[in-house]
Amino acid sequence: MRRALHLEPNAHLKQLAEISDTEGSLARTYLSPAHRRAAQQIQQWMRDCGMETWVDAVGNVHGRIKAAHDAQQTVLLGSHYDTVLDGGAYDGALGIIVGLAAVKGMLLGELMQRGTTGRLPEQLESKDGDVVIPPTLASSLLRFGSVHLVAFADEEGVRFGSTFLGSRAVAGTLLKYNMLAAKDRAGASLANVLREEAGVADPWVAAASLALEPGSISEYVEVHIEQGPVLEARGLPLGVVAGIAGQTRLWVTVNGTQGHAGTVPMRGRRDALAAAAEMVTAIESLCLQPEEQGGAPEEENLVCTVGELKVWPGASNVISGSTGFSVDIRSKTDPVRMRVVKEAVRAVEAVCARRGVPCAVDRKHDAEAVLADADVMEAMKAAAEAAESILKTTLTEEELSRHGGLLEGLRKVPVLVSGAGHDAMAIAEAVPRMGMLFVRCRGGVSHSPLEHVEPEDVTTSAAALAGYLWGRVVSGVMGPVRGEQGRDKTEL
Known part of the structure; x- marks a missing residue:
């Protein structure tokens, strides 16, 4: 044996x-x-x-x-x-x-x-x-x-x-x-x-x-x-x-206005990368929210991940005109995952509206728990x-x-x-x-x-x-x- x-x-x-x-x-x-x-x-x-x-x-x-x-x-x-x-x-x-x-x-x-x-x-x-x-x-x-x-x-x-x-x-x-x-x-x-x-x-x-x-x-x-x-x-x-765990994958595209890093005033910018950064932290906060404040219980194993980021044109002296990033949301049960996905999309849309940048959210993948x-x-x-x-x-x-x-x-x-x-x-x-x-x-x-x-x-x-x-x-x-x-x- x-x-x-x-x-x-x-x-x-x-x-x-x-x-x-x-x-x-x-x-x-x-x-x-x-x-x-x-x-x-x-x-x-x-x-x-x-x-x-x-x-x-x-x-x-x-x-x-x-x-x-x-x-x-x-x-x-x-x-x-x-x-x-x-x-x-x-x-x-x-x-x-x-x-x-x-x-x-x-x-x-x-x-x-x-x-x-x-x-x-x-x-x-x-x-x-x-x-x-x-x-x-x-x-x-x-x-x-x-x-x-x-x-x-x-x-x-x-x-x-x-x-x-x-x-x-x-x-x-x-x-x-x-x-x-x-x-x-x-x-x-x-x-x-x-x-x-x-x-x-x-x-x-x-x-x-x-x-x-x-x-x-x-x-x-x-x-x-x-x-x-x-x-x-x-x-x-x-x-x-x-x-x-069930899984949802999103791809978020943020379209701003490309410009010179040294000549466009800060208050007049529509920076796609800065808007995307705010969205990423907002999505992270959704999965970090304590249960007593409306977040998911720990046993739900809720996780949110942004693992891919694409910046255009990606030059140090250019304001980003377009930025895209992936979102991966997983949870033990589908109702929790679906709720957080909706909240993530709403968070993206809120940042887009406040910053005046067009955004699109494409749902790339769904797998049920x-x-x-x-x-x-x-x-x-x-x-x-x-x-x-x-x-x-x-x-x-x-x-x-x-x-x-x-x-x-x-x-x-x-x-x-x-x-x-x-x-x-x-x-x-x-x-x-x-x-x-x-x-x-x-x-x-x-x-x-x-x-x-x-x-x-x-x-x-x-x-x-x-x-x-x-x-x-x-x-x-x-x-x-x-x-x-x-x-x-x-x-x-």
Whole structure:
């Protein structure tokens, strides 16, 4: 078990991080050479878990173990294998590698329980040291459901600027969002790229056929680094996600009057940049406002960000004639987000009217908040707390005592809200019974070469997910997930 849950996943994360299109940094963008090599490597690791595997028309890598018995439910796991430019080794990749380790750990744990010696058969060891499970054996061990893992081809949207490309294909919403029309910087549409680079004869027909049948999926579970500092600050390895914040992106354009910096009097100016600066501070104040003064409660995780600013003409001796800036507003619940968006637009309009400068606010993006399923959350929390027994047989005493003590941390698994978007948002449109498990990362840093998850925390997340899967599809002790159509409540 130590090899399957500790040595292999940590070695595989390092190996995957070495597959890059750039020298000295990590970059895997959609359908690049490194992207294709990563897909091949992930397929091999899926085969080692006893999975049948294939790559679909948009590049998603699928691995599946179908239960030998007539089991109806399938637990869907997933994360993405593309990266941002100059990214880190764990964003996206962690969910895939931990998913594979958990599947293997679940199967090996069941084999050890069934055996008379409590040890694994020697024939499961491959010549390079990794454990390899035959497909027929893997299938025979699943009594209450199947397991399906998807490595999504593109979540970050670096090439086409359209996030969740892979997961929307699986959810069946790729055409709904008109993503085949998205263009890369060279002007090539996704439809043309699929034809020319992926050999897809008819992208529309192919996209329509990629959706998994929602009725066959009992739930979707995704493991991801927290990308924030909360878990590390509390000294805790894992957190259960209650929901993913909704997001609105605006682009504000302010048109002033361009002029000479030395000759136009201050009181006669219509400075687009000065007006924009006032708007930025007004928007920031909206999200900083205390609850007792009408602001959002802290648990709403309301955040407002201006991350991009374009100034024309951008010269030190010229009054700006035009300034544009982005606004990113996120909250756990949509009513709060929508209220703050309206207030932000009103604040912009008020500054424009008072300063006498024309303004325009374009709404670029809206994503509704997604709440995790209560039953999945409860089962995942229970599995994380129960991972102690697995870790005691997987890690050494020294490893267990690091980072404030892993075992103690599992006795108080917190519930968090994700401010970042994840593939779970796209999948939830087709599979509402969604859950996520966060893993702490050093300094809360992500989308950076400094991104880091301690090896013991990787193992802890794999052990928790293995226990969750075992309870769902092997032993059945967690029972079926309760759905909207009156399914039975999860029994823990």
